[in-house]
Amino acid sequence: MKIKKYTRVTAFFLAVCTVLLMLPLSVRADEYWPDGVKTQSKSAIVMEVNTGTVLYEKKSHEKHYPASITKIMTVLLAIENCDMDEVVTFSADAVFKNEGDTSHIARNLGEKLTMEQCLYAVMLESANECAYAVAEHVGQKLGGDYRTFIDLMNKRAKELGCTDTHFNNCNGLPDEDHWVSAYDMALISAEAYKNETFRMIAGSPSYTLPKTNKCKAEYPCHNHHKMIYPFRGDSSHLYKYCTGGKTGYTTVANNTLVSFAEKDGITLVCVVMDAATPDHYTDTRKLFDYCFENFQALNISENDAGLAKDNGKNYGVLNNSEPYVKLDEDAYIIMPKGAQFSDVSYKKTESAKGKKKVARLAYTYAGHEVGSVDIVKTGAKVKDNYYVNTDSGQKKNERVIRIDPAWLIVAGVVIVAAVVLLFLAKRAYDNFYVIRHQRKTKKNDKMRFREKKRKKYNRRKDRFF
Structure with missing residues (x-):
């Protein structure tokens, strides 16, 4: 009997195992993150603009001098606080504090441009005097001055989650108290790129400033970013997926570069800092290609x-x-x-x-x-x-x-x-006493049978003795 019992248990266990093996199994794949690209820049990061996902980073929280990529924050704040048709008047500080620097477009004291014209000059020609005039204009509009604008830059950076940033001017000229990390610059740039006006300006290959009250000739502006426009005839770095960006260079900062690119539903911002020439372009292209080849965008509501x-x-x-x-x-x-x-x-x-x-x-x-x-x-x-x-x-x-x-x-x-449940419950309740009587009667019959059998056995025993 025990052998049969164990055999039944074993058979049942095997049957259960067979059923489980037949069920489809949900296996979770090992999680991995692509990391097979090398760069020459001292610091770099690639961030997806709309999700904030960091696809690649190299010493991204290390502080560096940003040079002219600072102007991305300047342009963002101008767009957020001004209308594009507001008139900006160039002060003595705006004109003469940048005199002799190569990054300017020779504006004159008292010259008037619209805010839109100034921002094109800032982003394409990296015009320092235009950035300064914009900062003064916004600061005065907010009831202060140029320093009011610088304070606003630092405040906005904190709002965006920047922790390795301190701005001390609006154009990125060398300053020991002016620094930013690649990660923070990516946060600032991603926020700026979400603005339609910024995207239009930052992605323009060229723009022509009209005649002004001080300048009787038009001024053609060309984007210095060589992935967007073949600046000075150099077309070797053109990149068909690049949609905007900003260059930067000083002797202390070396080359800095912010670039945007879009492909297959993904929008990337790449920041490289402290890079030798032409590593800032070759690293950016390498990072864009690597990220587009190894990552995908999945719509949440569809999946x-x-x-x-x-x-x-x-x-x-x-x-x-x-x-x-x-x-x-x-x-x-x-x-x-x-x-x-x-x-x-x-x-x-x-x-x-x-x-x-x-x-x-x-x-x-x-x-x-x-x-x-x-x-x-x-x-x-x-x-x-x-x-x-x-x-x-x-x-x-x-x-x-x-x-x-x-x-x-x-x-x-x-x-x-x-x-149905109520009917069954009622049926069971009604038959409760009948069932109990039947069980009691059966038990009494068994007892009488045993008693009768015992008496019969005793009679035989008495006769025998």
């Missing part, structure tokens, strides 16, 4: 079926209306090619900023923040046609509720199941 279903189903009115909230349809994450969306982890972060934003989900993979998505309100409201008037025998203000037929089917199934 996260679970979240999309939940947010599209559970917030409607009686499952028959537009959902109240949904995932931002434009949000995406950056993943190494070959990795699956199911490999990422996410968690709810602090409430998203904005009236229409309910919350934010942050995604991580292989120890990297790869993107986030806002849960946003759709603006859906309970419509009156969910409570409709009828003209067939009902009062004027009487309303009825429209219910999805699927809910009626579910309710019917639940009611039938409840009735």
